[in-house]
Structure formats: C-alpha cells, structure tokens
Amino acid sequence: MLADPHRYVLLEHFGAPDDPRxxxxxxxxEDGDSCRSWRLDAIPVLNGPAQSATPLPxxxxxxxxxxxxxxxxxxxxxxxxxxxxxxxNLPAAADQxxxxxxxxxxxxxMPEPVYVSLSDGLCRFSQSSRSQT
Structure with a gap:
C-alpha cells in the first residue's frame, strides 16, 4: 500500500565548490522536518541505465x-x-x-507516473514499478 503523497523537487545546482563539473x-x-537528498549528474533517462546517485546531508x-x-x-x-x-515509504535507515x-x-x-529507485549509490527512473529491481 502506498503512503500519502509527499513532495519532491529536482534542483539544478550551479557553482558548488565541491563539484568539478x-x-x-x-x-x-520530503521526510518529516527535512528532505532526504541525493546528487545526480543528470536527469536519469526513463527506462535507461542507472546512474550515480550520491547521498547528501x-x-x-x-x-x-x-x-x-x-x-x-x-x-x-x-x-x-x-x-x-x-x-x-522512505525506509527508516538512510542507506536502505x-x-x-x-x-x-x-x-x-516524462509520462505519469515515473518510478524512481535509489540503491547502492545508483538512481534509475522507469515507467513501471516492476522495472526497479
């Protein structure tokens, strides 16, 4: 069963001192009183290969x-x-x-909805929840 909807945002971040690109x-x-966050190099291609996702504070x-x-x-x-x-549901542990x-x-x-999978330092966007594994 899916939880009540929460908000998300994808931001383009320019000029970060620790970003050589x-x-x-x-x-x-959105996760309670803050947001769980990941750095992505680009918007993942729908149904394409997973790309790097670096957890952020x-x-x-x-x-x-x-x-x-x-x-x-x-x-x-x-x-x-x-x-x-x-x-x-976001898992209790940030590394899950x-x-x-x-x-x-x-x-x-992109079509609605898009399924996002974040695991082991990778992010993938897909059209089907079955494609996330």
Missing amino acids: GCHLDLLL PHRLVWLDRQAAAVSGGRGWARRVVAGTYRG PVNLELTGMAGIG
Missing part, C-alpha cells in the same frame, strides 16, 4: 517551495527543474533502498 542535480524527498524543507535561490555558505545557486509529489512513485514529471516530458 560546475553543475549537477539535487533530488530532494538532509536539506531544508524551504527548497521544496523555491523556484531559484542562492545556496547558503557561498555554495552556488539552485533552480527548480521539476517538482511534484511522491507515493511510497528507496522505491517511490513520482507524479509531476510531465513538466520535463
């Missing part, structure tokens, strides 16, 4: 509402790429696999 994406998933909930803003501590600039809601259903991805040309 100069630009990456942050995937933020929790982010503030305010990022779920911002369109664009400077990142605190002189760590660059972030702008919203897409946002929506997710269904599913995450499998969720995202809505709102139509804003970047």
Whole structure:
C-alpha cells in the first residue's frame, strides 16, 4: 500500500565548490522536518541505465517551495527543474533502498507516473514499478 503523497523537487545546482563539473542535480524527498537528498549528474533517462546517485546531508524543507535561490555558505545557486509529489515509504535507515512513485514529471516530458529507485549509490527512473529491481 502506498503512503500519502509527499513532495519532491529536482534542483539544478550551479557553482558548488565541491563539484568539478560546475553543475549537477539535487533530488530532494520530503521526510518529516527535512528532505532526504541525493546528487545526480543528470536527469536519469526513463527506462535507461542507472546512474550515480550520491547521498547528501538532509536539506531544508524551504527548497521544496523555491523556484531559484542562492545556496547558503557561498555554495552556488539552485533552480527548480521539476517538482511534484511522491507515493511510497522512505525506509527508516538512510542507506536502505528507496522505491517511490513520482507524479509531476510531465513538466520535463516524462509520462505519469515515473518510478524512481535509489540503491547502492545508483538512481534509475522507469515507467513501471516492476522495472526497479
């Protein structure tokens, strides 16, 4: 059974001092009073290969509402790429696999819903929850 929907956002983050490429994406998933977060190199191709997903420290909930803003501590600039809601349960431990259903991805040309899988440092987007394994 899927849980009540919670919010997510995909942010484009420019100018982070620890990013040699100069630009990456942050995937933020609402989790109580903060957001669980991962760094992605690019938006995963739907039904394509998994890509690197680096866990990040929790982010503030305010990022779920911002369109664009400077990142605190002189760590660059972030702008919203897409946002929506997710269904599913985040595991209690941050290092456990995450499998969720995202809505709102139509804003970047993906069908509804998109299933996201985060596990072992990898992220994958698929059209079917069965494709996540």
